Amino acid sequence: MNNIEETEWFHKNVISYLSNVSIGATRHLFSLQSAFQQVVPQNFPFPCPDRSLWRSKNPPTSVHRLRPGDIDVVAAIGDSLTAANGGLAENMLDVYFDENRGVSWSIGKARNRLLIKHVSCRRRRYQKYTLTPPGGQGTWRQFLTVPNLLKVMNPNLVGYSEGNGNTFSHNAQFNVAYSGAMDQDLMGQAIRLIRRMKRDRRVDFKNHWKMLTVMIGTNDICSDQCHDKTQGAETHRRNLMELLDFFYLNMPKTFVNLVVMPHIPYYAELINPPFRQCFPMQLMTCSCLFGGLSPKNKLARVIEMTKKFQHIQEEIVESGRYNNRDDFVVVYQPTNLNSHFPKLPLEKRSFRIDPHDYSYVAIDCIHYTQKLHARIANAYWNNLFEDPGNKTTDWETPAYSKFLCPTRRKPFLLTKKNFRMDFTKSH
DSSP states (O other), X not given: OOHHHHHHHHHHHTHHHHHHHHTTOSOOSSOGGGGSOOOOOTTSOOSOOOGGGTSOSSOOSSGGGOOGGGOOEEEEEOSHHHHTBTTTOSSHHHHHHOBOGGGOTTTBOOOHHXXXXXXXXXXXXXXXXXXXXXXXXXXXXTSOOHHHHHHHHOTTOBOOBOSSOOTTSGGGTTBOOOTTOOGGGHHHHHHHHHHHHHHOTTOOTTTSOEEEEEOOOHXXXXXXXXXXXXXXXXXXXXXXXXXXXXXXXXXXXXXXXXXXXXXXGGGGGOOSOSOTTHHHHHHHHOHHHHOSSOHHHHHHHHHHHHHHHHHHHHHHHHTTTTOSOTTEEEEEEOTTTTOOOOBOOHHHHTTOSOOBOGGGBOTTSSSBOHHHHHHHHHHHHHHHTSOTTSOOOSSOSOXXXXXXXXXXXXXXXXXXXXXXXXXXXXX
């Protein structure tokens, strides 16, 4: 089935279903406001207060001397978890047709005006919350994303996605991720990304430092590998290496973060969701885990394949294949390696069989709310300043409770080549 046939099939068989389940299928147990992160008060300082460590006095020539404020351009490649489907969703149609790119953990820069349009047109009681957050509008205080942090350190940062829109919209900017993407789609995204960068007058393609986030694999595990035996771990390796080889040859001054794909078996932990439409949507979105008559066997297979994919992603980076240039590096970030959906505090679980906090989960029980995007952004940010081999591998820590920053000893984004150095001795 080609892309056009897939699109026709989707519109014929799925949209009518989504329309039906969307009637009355809103966040009835949790208000939309509960799916937002807690707003940081204005009197709370920026987590990295030492401005002298934000940005180099002169543009660095080595990727191993790159401070966070030296990043001029951000970009991202991936699937719906990077496009932020469901981030602000109130019903099922929102999940699959509103890509809330402005709240995406790795590439979003929320533009408050568009968020108001999305939220308040359905329930006006949320408009006050969105219009007047105590910590400012569309900043790290209200929407914790990596670009919202980087933009404090470099106000001229470009490339982040804003508001809502698909991969072809102006709002997407250099977030070329889209819903349903698999590893065989990576090269198409890469070509589109470089074309956009070269056409953008704000970008000096040869001289600006770029940070690219790559996360892929969820749809390969959920929807592909059990139906097509050729789409296994080694195919994933080839497709991912083709992507990284392409960037290695065609994108100068780039810090690539290969963020490990999420732990797919965690979806099976959501055993008692408050949203009645969860199971049919899980069945449609992740048939390799929820479809068929032998769920235990499918779960075992998904666990095995997830571990293989995650291992391959780490292995590709650890091979050193992309460490031979001084203006390009690929760093493995295990942000999602042992990820599990957050659970309710013990005192709030009462007699519930399922302890999970569904305010972090979109209404389809597959995608993430803005609150979870914020938590993942925090974990990813910390990964940038953690030593290889000793990085955070889950989302257990609530947003803002642990915030790593550049230090005098280690002022740079950490790589295999610089993490053992003590830079206080060189000044």
